[in-house]
Amino acid sequence: MLFRFFVLIGFVALAASAQAQEPLGMVLDVQGSVSAADAGKASRVEMLSYLKPGMELDLAPGSSLTVTWYASSKEMKFSGPAKLKVAKEGIQGARANERSLGEEKVALGKNGMPGRLAQATIMMRSLGRAPEEALSPPKGAKLASLTPHLAWKGADDRNYRVVIEDLKGGTVLETVVRGNAADVPPQKLAYGGAYRWRAQFEPGATTAEGEFSLIGRAEAERLAKLKPGDNASFSDWVIYAMALEDVSATSEARPIWKKLAAERPEEPKLRQYADR
Incomplete structure (x- = not known):
């Protein structure tokens, strides 16, 4: 006893x-x-x-x-x-x-985000950059934007046919662009959806292909409330980058970390997050 x-x-x-x-x-x-x-x-x-x-x-x-x-x-x-x-x-x-x-912004730090970011950075650096990361977005990326920017290695003076399909094989976009990049127009993709895309010479064989998925609508609405406006502070953008990381939209958080790192070059963490 x-x-x-x-x-x-x-x-x-x-x-x-x-x-x-x-x-x-x-x-x-x-x-x-x-x-x-x-x-x-x-x-x-x-x-x-x-x-x-x-x-x-x-x-x-x-x-x-x-x-x-x-x-x-x-x-x-x-x-x-x-x-x-x-x-x-x-x-x-x-x-x-x-x-x-507000509680929602502050909660991003309370849920262990710094530790998860550090762990993900170590993992990505140990694995190294995969060849497909020449694609934008990277293969398998999770996105917050309904109008993503697609880019791939290739000639910038050629015509490419870009096709986006849902996982059932239905075509949601087919267009011809000049150069090795294309912006997906509004009202083509849906929150919670998963897609495959390919770009090929016009005419010609497939040059690049990838796949991505979109966050859910509830997550998107939450992000919209957190997105900084004009003249936002440095700390507002730090919070928003963490919010993107929180929904696994790493490829969209990375450019923000890069911008923040340029403003605070003495902060090694920011550069590490940008270079993952």
Whole structure:
């Protein structure tokens, strides 16, 4: 009986410790020199890293740090110089410029997205780029857009016949284009559908072929609400790229990561996500 009591106490202590270390927010943007001290270890603060209780943050003059705060579903931006401490009650040490994000945007960080992105990056780099990735979209890609851009290796001064079929063999588009790219017009594809396509010289044999599928309508409606508008902030685009990754639309998230990486060349994670 006494043994069971101590085992129970041990489980309660472990659960309390785990809860105490649960992330309270996530870093969306870092500019300039921002360092963190956590459990006695100092390191540079990176984008898409978590804020944990007890973490101390040091913002150098001219630097800035933008984070999400899970409890209030807010975005908080701090400017240096500042010394901050992360506590369960909030981030102490300086006032932040705040704006409401809403639970849906903040939840993208809470569901383990940074870890999944890191794992996918390692896997893709170990496998290397497949030859068919010369196609756009890559073979087997999942897409969010109903009007995808198709591209393939080939002469850019020739006519190609482009055919898109559903998985039952029904033709949904057949057209002739000049050059090795084609944009699918509106009202040809449907959310939740899966398609095969091919491009061939006009006349001639098939030059390229691939397949892709589309996300469901509910996912598309959710993405539409998250898509940044004109003059959107850097952090808005980070959130949208994560939202695309969340529905496995990696080929459409990649150009956004590339654009973000160009704006923050000192952030290795962004370049890694863009180069997968």
